[in-house]
Amino acid sequence: MDLPAGVEITAPLGDRYDEILSPKALELIALLHRELGTRREELLARRGERIEQISAGGTLDFLEETKAIRDDDSWRVADPAPGLVDRRVEITGPTDRKMTINALNSGAKVWLADQEDANTPLWENVVEGPLNLLDAVKGQLSFDDPKTGKHYEVTTEEQPTIVVRPRGWHLPEKHIRVDGEPTAGGLVDFALYLTACGRLQIEAGKGPYFYLPKMESHREARLWNDAFVLGQELLGIPRGTIRATVLIETYPAAFEMEEILYELREHSAGLNAGRWDYMFSVIKSFRSRGKDFLLPDRNSVTMTVPFMRAYTELLVRTCHKRGAHAIGGMAAFIPSKDPKVNEVAFAKLTDDKTREAGDGFDGSWVAHPGMVQACRDAFDKVLGEKPNQRDRLREDVSVTAADLLDVASTPGKITEAGLRSNISVGIQYLESWLRGAGAAGINNLMEDAATAEISRSQVWQWLHNDIELHDGQRVTRELVERLIEEEMAKIGEHADTSGGHWAEARDTFTEISLADDYVDFLTLPAYERMP
Ligand SMILES: CC(=O)SCCNC(=O)CCNC(=O)[C@H](O)C(C)(C)COP(=O)(O)OP(=O)(O)OC[C@H]1O[C@@H](n2cnc3c(N)ncnc32)[C@H](O)[C@@H]1OP(=O)(O)O
Ligand SMILES: O=CC(=O)O
Ligand SMILES: [Mg+2]
Numbered sequence: 337m338d339l340p341a342g343v344e345i346t347a348p349l350g351d352r353y354d355e356i357l358s359p360k361a362l363e364l365i366a367l368l369h370r371e372l373g374t375r376r377e378e379l380l381a382r383r384g385e386r387i388e389q390i391s392a393g394g395t396l397d398f399l400e401e402t403k404a405i406r407d408d409d410s411w412r413v414a415d416p417a418p419g420l421v422d423r424r425v426e427i428t429g430p431t432d433r434k435m436t437i438n439a440l441n442s443g444a445k446v447w448l449a450d451q452e453d454a455n456t457p458l459w460e461n462v463v464e465g466p467l468n469l470l471d472a473v474k475g476q477l478s479f480d481d482p483k484t485g486k487h488y489e490v491t492t493e494e495q496p497t498i499v500v501r502p503r504g505w506h507l508p509e510k511h512i513r514v515d516g517e518p519t520a521g522g523l524v525d526f527a528l529y530l531t532a533c534g535r536l537q538i539e540a541g542k543g544p545y546f547y548l549p550k551m552e553s554h555r556e557a558r559l560w561n562d563a564f565v566l567g568q569e570l571l572g573i574p575r576g577t578i579r580a581t582v583l584i585e586t587y588p589a590a591f592e593m594e595e596i597l598y599e600l601r602e603h604s605a606g607l608n609a610g611r612w613d614y615m616f617s618v619i620k621s622f623r624s625r626g627k628d629f630l631l632p633d634r635n636s637v638t639m640t641v642p643f644m645r646a647y648t649e650l651l652v653r654t655c656h657k658r659g660a661h662a663i664g665g666m667a668a669f670i671p672s673k674d675p676k677v678n679e680v681a682f683a684k685l686t687d688d689k690t691r692e693a694g695d696g697f698d699g700s701w702v703a704h705p706g707m708v709q710a711c712r713d714a715f716d717k718v719l720g721e722k723p724n725q726r727d728r729l730r731e732d733v734s735v736t737a738a739d740l741l742d743v744a745s746t747p748g749k750i751t752e753a754g755l756r757s758n759i760s761v762g763i764q765y766l767e768s769w770l771r772g773a774g775a776a777g778i779n780n781l782m783e784d785a786a787t788a789e790i791s792r793s794q795v796w797q798w799l800h801n802d803i804e805l806h807d808g809q810r811v812t813r814e815l816v817e818r819l820i821e822e823e824m825a826k827i828g829e830h831a832d833t834s835g836g837h838w839a840e841a842r843d844t845f846t847e848i849s850l851a852d853d854y855v856d857f858l859t860l861p862a863y864e865r866m867p
Contacts, residue, residue, distance in 0.1 A: 340366050347459040347511035347867075356466045361531040362512075364570050368523045368563055369514040375559055376505055376520055383552050383856075386588060391624045396588055397737045402554065402595045412659040413597055413604035417579045419497035419542035420446070420605050422723035423661055423699035424715035425708055427496065430454045430775055431465035433479040436472055437488040440495045442705040443712075447496040451525040452503050452549050453613070453784040454775035457863065459511050461772065462521075466528040469498060473536045497542055499581065499605075500529045504550035505559075506857055523563060530567050530578070538577060545605065546580045550613060552588045554595035564603050576602045581663060585610025585786070586617040590647050590740055593654040606661030606698070609648050611639060612668070612786035618643070618743060619793040623854055626801050632748025634758060634790050639665075639688065641746045646739035652696040653730040661724060664692035664700030668782045671706040677780050682710055689714035698724035703775075703782040749806040750798060752819075758791035759816070759845070760823040762858075765791075766841035769862055785859055792858055795849040813850055820846055840865055 337354055339345065343362050390396070398406070405411075427444040429435045431451065439447040451457070451465055471477040472490070479488040502525030503509075508518040526546065534544035548560055564578045582589075582596050584607050589596065597604055615637060622629030631637050639648065648664075655662035667688040669681035685702070689711045692700050698719075702711045719725060761778055765788035768776040775784045797803075798811040809815060824842055827833055844862055848855040855861060 342366060342515045344513040344516075345511060346513060350460065350463070352467060353463050355470060356463050356528050356532055358531060360571070361527050364527040364531055364567060365512060365519055365524055366514045367566055367570060368527060369517070369519050371566060372523070372559055372563060373514075373517070373520065379553070379556050379559060380506060382555075386552075387621065390621055395737075396591050396621070396741065398591050399595070402592070405598050406594045411598065411601060413601045413606070414576055414579075415659070416661065416724075417543050417545070417577075417605065420499075420545065420579060420661070423663060424719055424724075425711040426499075426663065426699055426701050427705065427708060428454060428501075428666065428701055428703060430773075431461070431468050433468050433477065434481060434488055436468045437477060437479055437490055438705055440472060440477075440490045441492055442496065442708050443492070443494070444496045444702070444705075444708050445699065446499055448547055448701070449498050449500045450774075452501045452547075453786045456769050456772045456774040456866075457503060457507065457509070457521055457859075458772045458866065461774075462509065462511070462524065463528070466525075466532050469500070469529060470532045470536075472498070473533045473540065497545065498533075498537070499545040499547050500525070501547040501549055502526045502529075505556060506550070507859060507863065510863075526563060527567065531571065534567075534571060534573060534578075538573065543577050543579060544573075546578065547608065548580050548582045549610070550586060551582060551596065552586045554592045554599050557582060557596040557599040561600050561603060578603050579605040581605040581608050581661070583608045583610035583613070584647075584651055585613035587614070587621040587740075588617075590614070590650070591737065593651060594658070597654070597658050597660055601658075604660055606663060607651055607655050608663040608701075609651050609665045609697075610786070611644065611648075611665035612784075612790065614644075614647065616786060616789040616793055619790065619797055620854070620856075622743070623793065623797050624800065628744045630750070630797065630801065630803065631743065631746060631794065632750055633754025634787075634794060635754070636748035637746060639691070643740060643742050643746065646735045646742070648692075648695065648697075649730070649733045650735040650740070652728075653733040653735070656696065656726050656729050659726060661698045661726065662696065664689070664697040666701045666703055666782070667707075668703065668787060669707070670704040670777050670780065670782050672780045674780075681780065682707075685710050686714055690717070693718040696725055696728045696730050698726060750803060751806045752809065755795065755798065755805065755811065755816075756819055756823055758795050759819050759849075760827065762788055762791040762795070762849075763820070763824065763838075763841050763845045764827060766844055766858070766862060767837045769859070770837035770840055770844075770865065789858055792845060792848055793854075796851075796854055799849065800852075800854075816849060817846070820849075
């Protein structure tokens with residue numbers, strides 16, 4: 337393989353990898369790294385500085401220096417691009433061959449093809465994900481499952497619009513190096529998909545579309561916008577063809593929603609309420625501030641508690657004011673074989689999507705093809721024949737910084753059961769991640785990197801803030817260590833934990849839960865353990 341000057345690939349090249357790691361793709365990766373790499377590092381450093389200010393007693397607020405952007409009523413984002421007008425139901429999922437075909441056959445309007453929360457960035461997944469997307473876009477995707485003998489192919493004309501979610505700014509890609517340095521995982525995912533599929537998508541009447549995760553500021557959005565401009569110029573694609581929906585899923589970003597839309601306005605496809613990472617970020621941002629920022633057991637924090645409600649209401653209002661789509665979040669329920677559990681899961685999903693549709697969201701997410709119809713039904717009731725409800729301005733909504741920060745009034749308890757569940761889910765998820773499956777069904781819920789981050793962060797926060805559980809036990813290192821032992825033993829009753837990645841999963845979980853210094857993302861130490 338001919339590599340552009342300064343580019344190295346340090347991992348094996350499998351069958352057909354040259355179709356994705358093309359000269360153009362590698363040229364774009366090198367260009368993005370050289371033009372944007374230093375700014376990315378600086379922006380990541382700013383994240384750390386903000387956390388330090390909060391730990392020292394600071395807080396989050398709307399920015400004074402960007403008030404003019406918020407006060408200027410004249411600007412709007414670009415009109416919705418083809419394939420992104422009616423988004424009433426979006427399915428998310430990993431990009432392996434089987435899931436790709438199942439997602440394309442699901443009947444959803446949009447498929448979020450995930451290289452992020454639902455994906456482990458194993459080298460194979462990094463390259464074969466876009467390869468599967470390339471085959472899908474060319475209409476050449478099929479799969480024979482060696483385990484079941486089942487044949488898969490795309491059987492519907494009405495396929496969802498593909499929207500790819502690259503990794504967040506924090507994750508490196510160690511297997512592609514430029515000038516001796518690791519590259520940014522997100523820029524690699526962006527470049528590989530754009531160069532392989534961008535033109536084909538335009539020819540098919542849609543375009544290269546992205547979901548952008550885990551951003552913490554409008555400056556980070558500007559960095560993505562600059563990546564889009566560079567990518568379009570290198571490929572000779574008209575400016576504004578790329579579109580991106582930004583996940584508002586960090587606490588700081590909730591205070592910069594308008595500025596984020598503004599930075600990306602010619603490439604914007606709206607905002608999404610990424611509720612799971614949002615909760616993770618709430619815990620992470622104020623992790624050392626004791627009682628005012630403690631959440632109760634993970635599964636008792638619902639979307640209707642005051643601080644979550646404030647966030648989603650503000651998101652809809654902000655988007656519609658600027659002509660952008662507001663997309664709802666993931667209800668983690670997945671169908672169960674147990675009819676009673678199933679009934680509850682569908683009822684909860686319907687409640688969630690009905691509330692979102694009523695609040696003005698233009699569509700929402702599901703994690704499983706079995707949930708597509710229920711989400712569609714909830715939005716059909718509100719939208720009818722209309723493709724979206726961007727005309728619902730929600731001028732009745734008024735959300736202050738204090739509303740967004742009102743974590744203290746969240747009802748619920750911190751219990752031993754909640755602590756045990758966090759430990760058990762965290763370890764089971766890490767085992768799945770380390771073996772290459774970045775999403776897993778655990779206890780009838782979808783778990784992915786975002787939900788697992790909440791689990792491990794709560795353990796850290798409860799331990800490091802010297803919290804008393806509802807039954808009076810104090811969360812100590814000894815208690816956490818004992819519960820890890822006991823939960824591992826319980827997992828061992830149903831799974832063979834003697835081999836595979838179980839020891840690594842347990843060690844990683846223990847390490848990050850007990851460490852004095854909070855680990856920014858659990859995927860960072862986990863990625864280091866990966867070949
Ligand atoms: C916080 C966030 O970021 S949310 C977004 C990121 N997370 C995700 O995208 C998770 C998406 N969901 C999933 O990955 C899966 O639903 C899981 C892993 C949770 C459960 O998957 P499974 O254990 O395979 O569930 P189940 O056995 O019920 O699946 C039934 C069928 O539906 C398919 N399926 C399930 N979920 C999906 C999906 N999201 N996309 C495509 N197909 C799917 C399965 O492949 C399976 O197909 P098969 O019958 O041909 O074998
Ligand atoms: O990415 C979505 C989330 O909820 O996190
Ligand atoms: Mg997320």
